[in-house]
Amino acid sequence: MKQGPKSFDWNQARAFLATAEEGSLSGAARKLGQRQPTLSRQVSGLETDLGVMLFERIGRRLELTQAGLEVLKHFKAMGAAANLAALAATGQSQDIEGQVIITTTDVMATYHLPRVLRLLKAQAPGVTINIVTSNEVHDLLHREADISIRHVRPDQPDLVCRKIGELSAQFYASREYLQSHGQPVAAADMAQADIIGFGGAEPMLSALKARGLPLTEKNFKYSCANGTAYLAMVREGLGIGVFESETAIQMPDLVPVLPELDPMPIPVWLVTHRELHTSRRIRVVFDLLAENLL
Template sequence: MIDPKTTFDWNHIRAFLTTAEEGSLSAAARQLGQTQPTLGRQVAALEEDLGVMLFERVGRTLELTVAGGELLEHVRAMREAADRVALVASGQNQDVDGRVAITASDVYSVHLLPPILRELRVNAPRLIIDVVASDDVQDLMRREADIAIRHVRPEQPDLIARLVREAKGYFYAATEYLDLRGRPKTVADLKHHDFVGSGDVPRMLEYLKPMGFPIDLDNFRTGSDSGLVAWEMCKQGFGISPMAEDVAEATPGIERILPDLAPIGFPIWLTTHRELHTSRRIRMVFDTLADHLTKD
């Protein structure tokens, strides 16, 4: 058990946090402008203070232990709280100005971002927020956006990514459609239903086949590369469509089918440039997004 009187060096905490978020000592060292041996000693010192192992090496990468994962959650909360306190104490919220571009899928841009943007408008009225509704992972690298909400972690070394939540999705259809075509009681019943395609339908079928879905391309009678358009088709009764739970549950006239079916899990990553650590406005927007998106 950790002695509650134990004091910790914030440099050690920062070394642990950066290593956990970057995935390796070498990447963390570059991020903090330190040498890898120095960073390694700081992490080791924290492990010694706590009396637990925080990382285990898997190949060339480091993976958090159970204890490390638990500590990471608390350390992130500490960092975010400290940032908020600093902003409030110095009266900087009202002084934050400039433009910040956020890119997210069209579905998230319409359904999830507006309440977050309202909070930002209140807390930092001089901010100018642009929303880039796009699924293109290259938006950040082309400097078309400052912060991205994505379902995949970027590989580019110049970007910082934080996993904020493991979200869930299910299959839904309009009540109008289900009243007309019947409510499927088993996965086998889906063979006789229409589906609305979103994006790459063959790839979607590859994902659904291991789940036992007895459907093929003929079941996809409508679809769109736009997730927002595909969801509107579902709402209008064109067929069954997958959707993130938080979006679907807030949509009237929609029913979840096969309630016992296992959810589709997908991560939500917040990604930004390394200016996160130097730009006050990007930091504020990033942390506000993280606060909202972390909530179930």
């Protein structure tokens, strides 16, 4: 008797997609929270079912074969559809309980979010919060986060975003630094200052030179891409930094430098996926952040 086609195994598809994205079975296993032997069996099972080799080993990495590349096109579309289905299902939840993942910068998570989370704890004690700190833009569609706090407006059509205000950034330095190097009283004095770069010298150098400050790469003795570490370097007296006044006000050891200069506006956007915005627990957190974060 002839057997019908074998039913589709979504676990095999997930294992294949994760391995293709991570380039190794170990990386895919970590991403999916599985044991590597289990994931390896799923990938091998998919190759057997399809009758093709999907990966070949190049050094320590697994590279897709031509057949694997063709399969990947179809499975990516299936994965996107599955993500949308999961989003729709989550969006229908009306229970004010469960986890909400918020992604934001380390400075926002350290100096601004805790106050709002205390309000949330009182208003919705059944909601649990997982904070993911990163300066990278997380993919809400793939459920890396439910709500993102960003400084740039996203352009994806499936996202709901609300600008909740602006932060004001300016120069700050420690009292120790100013005692050792002198207090700049005019923009020209900054030519001799030590500036701490955020994420490297070039991005800040271009922006500050456009504001008429006589700076060069020689002014940037240190740089850092981590916000809390950046603040610690400024407080340690390593140089002058640029960050939000709303954060600096919590640090009485810091002094404004050239406060007469126009502050640099930093917009703050709250973002979630259109489907998630219908979830009662996510909506509660979203609205509470919008009303109280700034």
